[in-house]
Each structure stands twice: as C-alpha cells, then as structure tokens.
Amino acid sequence: MSSGLALRADPAPILACTVSRNVHHFDLLIEDMEAELGNAWGDLSFAEARSFIHQPGAENLEFLALALTPKDEGDLGMIGELIKAAKARGVRSILVAHELKPASLHELLRLGAEDFVPYPLSNSALHDAITRLRNQTSAPDMPQVHPVRIVGEHPERNTQAPATIAPRLGGKAAVFAIQGLAGGTGASTLAVNLAWELATIDKQKSPSVCLIDLDLQASTISAYLDLPRRDLIIELLQDARNMDVDAFKQALLGYGGKLSVFPAPPDVLPLDLIGPEEVEALLNLATQCFDVVVVDMPHTLVMWTETVLNRADVFFTTMERDMRSAQNAMRFLKALRAESLPVEKLNFVLNRAPGLTDLNGKARVKRLAESLGVKISTLLPDGGLQVVQAGDEGQPLCEIARRNVLRKEIARLATGLHKAMISEFQAKA
Ligand SMILES: Nc1ncnc2c1ncn2[C@@H]1O[C@H](COP(=O)(O)OP(=O)(O)O)[C@@H](O)[C@H]1O
Ligand SMILES: [Mg+2]
Structure with a gap:
C-alpha cells in the first residue's frame, strides 16, 4: 500500500482507511483490508487522519480501522476526538487493538467507536466486523446496540435487537x-x-x-x-x-x-x-x-x-x-x-x-x-x-x-x- 491517500495512483474511490502509527506493524490487517476492499482503502497516520476527516470527500468513507498498540494509550484523547469527528461525518470506527488495556478499549467505545477486533486478527474477525457495520442502521440515539443483523445462511431470519433496552415493568429485576x-x-x-x-x-x-x-x-x-x-x-x-x-x-x-x-x-x-x-x-x-x-x-x-x-x-x-x-x-x-x-x-x-x-x-x-x-x-x-x-x-x-x-x-x-x-x-x- 502507498502511504497517505494523496499519493495513491489508483483512482478507485476510497471506502475505508486504516489509521495507525505504522500500518506495517499490522500486516494481517493490511492483508484483510485488501481482501475486503481491494484497492479501495488507504492508510493514514493519526495526523493525516485528523486533517483528512474534515476534507471534502471524507464523508464517502465507510469506516476507519484504528490500529492501536499500548504506545497509543497516551493519546486516547486525540484518538477519541478523531472518532467523534468521523462519527459526525457519518464515518464509523472499528478498533483493531493490539494488547490494548480493556480500560482504554472501553474509553474509546464510550467515545463512539462502533466495534472492536483484537489483533492479531482471527480468520474472519475483520470481515465479521465490517458485515456488522454494514448491517447496522445508524440510529443516532442508540449507536451502541445492533438494530439489524442478518447472519448465516438464513437471510429470512432477523437477529434484531430490541428497539430499546430498559426495564419496562418498573420493579426489581x-x-x-x-x-x-x-x-x-x-x-x-x-x-x-x-x-x-x-x-x-x-x-x-x-x-x-x-x-x-x-x-x-x-x-x-x-x-x-x-x-x-x-x-x-x-x-x-x-x-x-x-x-x-x-x-x-x-x-x-x-x-x-x-x-x-x-x-x-x-x-x-x-x-x-x-x-x-x-x-x-x-x-x-x-x-x-x-x-x-x-x-x-x-x-x-x-x-x-x-x-x-x-x-x-x-x-x-x-x-x-x-x-x-x-x-x-x-x-x-x-x-x-x-x-x-x-x-x-x-x-x-x-x-x-x-x-x-x-x-x-x-x-x-x-x-x-x-x-x-x-x-x-x-x-x-x-x-x-x-x-x-x-x-x-x-x-x-x-x-x-x-x-x-x-x-x-x-x-x-x-x-x-x-x-x-x-x-x-x-x-x-
Ligand atoms: N425435552 C427435550 N426433548 C427433546 N430433545 C431435547 C429435550 N431437551 C433437550 N433436548 C436436546 O438435547 C440436546 C442437549 O440439550 P441442551 O439444552 O444443549 O443440554 P445442556 O445445556 O444441559 O447440555 C439438544 O440437542 C437438545 O435439542
Ligand atoms: Mg448447555
């Protein structure tokens, strides 16, 4: 992959970007992104992503794959801002976490990241996460649950989440x-x-x-x-x-x-x-x-x-x-x-x-x-x-x-x- 979207010779529309300190530390992610998206993805540093997300065209992105290691834990604030800015433009975030502390993970999920896959990636982990994103309808008040999920070989079946998650009967559970x-x-x-x-x-x-x-x-x-x-x-x-x-x-x-x-x-x-x-x-x-x-x-x-x-x-x-x-x-x-x-x-x-x-x-x-x-x-x-x-x-x-x-x-x-x-x-x- 070329580094940086601007350098890409291939005019294919960019549907997704990896964001990391160095994408070459995430070889399996590169492989899986290529398998899922062919040429329609780019890789960005955090600084590039922060600037790109505000540029025209960024709203065409489906998602960012934020590839994180413990080194990034000092920058959770900045990463959270990126997730929020992406979300504001309708771009989802998937965390690809290599040995990240659960607390950091929670923090980023709380800030609006849609999904999480551990790195090294298991066989279909990225594919499954992308499928989940694509099957989600974006209900702005309920970003954390999975409103529609069609899986397996049974398209007629819905693995649909309840519309609201809350106690209804007003007593102790x-x-x-x-x-x-x-x-x-x-x-x-x-x-x-x-x-x-x-x-x-x-x-x-x-x-x-x-x-x-x-x-x-x-x-x-x-x-x-x-x-x-x-x-x-x-x-x-x-x-x-x-x-x-x-x-x-x-x-x-x-x-x-x-x-x-x-x-x-x-x-x-x-x-x-x-x-x-x-x-x-x-x-x-x-x-x-x-x-x-x-x-x-x-x-x-x-x-x-x-x-x-x-x-x-x-x-x-x-x-x-x-x-x-x-x-x-x-x-x-x-x-x-x-x-x-x-x-x-x-x-x-x-x-x-x-x-x-x-x-x-x-x-x-x-x-x-x-x-x-x-x-x-x-x-x-x-x-x-x-x-x-x-x-x-x-x-x-x-x-x-x-x-x-x-x-x-x-x-x-x-x-x-x-x-x-x-x-x-x-x-x-
Ligand atoms: N009352 C029942 N009548 C017919 N099949 C049953 C009945 N209860 C359980 N089974 C079948 O027995 C198998 C084991 O049941 P399962 O609920 O998974 O057991 P457990 O969780 O106790 O290990 C399953 O294939 C299930 O469909
Ligand atoms: Mg059982």
Missing part, C-alpha cells in the same frame, strides 16, 4: 439461573426457550429479557439462536468490574427484536477466567437494564456459582432419570449444604419426564425425589426431534413448533414466573 446437573440434560434448551417465552409473553407489555451465556466452555446459546461471533466479549468479561452500561449494551446481541443476549466468548475458556466480582458486576448491569435476566450456567460448580445462586430468584437445575443425574444432584446438594448456601432457591427440573400414563416412570421419579430429599417441581416432556431441529436452525422452539409438548410446558412455566413477578411488583408498589 428477576434473575433465573439454569444449571444442568449433567451435560445434555436440557439446561440451554430451557434457558433459550424460557427467555424467549418471557420476552414474548404479552403482545403489549412483555418484560425486557436478557439471556446471559456463562457456560464458557460448552456454550450453545449463540448456536441455538444463530447469533454471530462477538470477539470483544472476552475482554469485557475479564474487565467486567469496570464495564459501564454503554459497554454492556454494546456487547449485547439481539434476537427477533425482543430478546437481548450477552453471548459467551467464541473460544473455549477456563471457567476461572472470571471470578465472583466480575459475575456480580455483570449481573448488576443486567438487572439494571432488564426486567428479567436468565443465566445459562456451566454444568460444574465454579467459584462464582455461589454468586449467581445468591442473586437468583429461582435457580433451576436440570436432570434426567438416570443414575448420572441422581448422583450429581446428590453431590451438588451436599456441596451447597456444606457451605450453607440457599438450597431453597433450587428448582429441580426433570427433563424428558415420563408421560401421564407412564405409572412406572412416575413411581421412579417419586423415589428419586425422596432419595434426594427434594421436590421435583418442574417436569419437562420429551419434545422429540423438533427440539433438536429448532436448535440446529437457530430458533426458539415456539418459532418452528408452537404446539410441541416441550414448548407448551416451557410456556406454562414462563406464564407462572411472569405472574409471580407481576404480583410481587404490585405488592411492592
């Missing part, structure tokens, strides 16, 4: 956590579908709902709702104590214009990447912004299980009728009791429960509950292949099979929880 007592017992299926049923429960006034995927190693929420990858989540989670409402909203993805999702990071991560303080901070933000927060938990006990349990109004644990679930349930209860944790918040959910006429099966469930010394309060039937199909297609069950028995049971559960929330709000009003 309810927190529902869901943990599988063994893998594959339907925790994420319940989390996704419960969140969706709550978010769509009333035509006029459904609660605003945020689904948080904290299953950092086996996350499936993004797949079950066909949501795009969000690389910035890992930084935000690690620095959650400094995250503010804007940064939190920026991280959210939307589904169907009604549900907001805080996804898990796209890569498999150690569960102790975050601790109780980060989880507490995340829950504080979510409960500030929404009426209902649904948390998909990892299957194992972690340092912050207690944090979520303490915050939860109901902590669902999913299990099946096998020995594996029974033994894990026993161990789980023992661990909680040993720490004097609020076991009464647990709501045992038996998935793939026996049908009404399966007397043998029902007797076994009764014995299971007795041996654990708990009540199994929620029974979810086997919904058959449609459940797997909904997950594979990235849609809540209700959207592809409204009459499915599992969908109906989860809808009933949602109705009960919604009623309980409303009457609690009214009692406190």
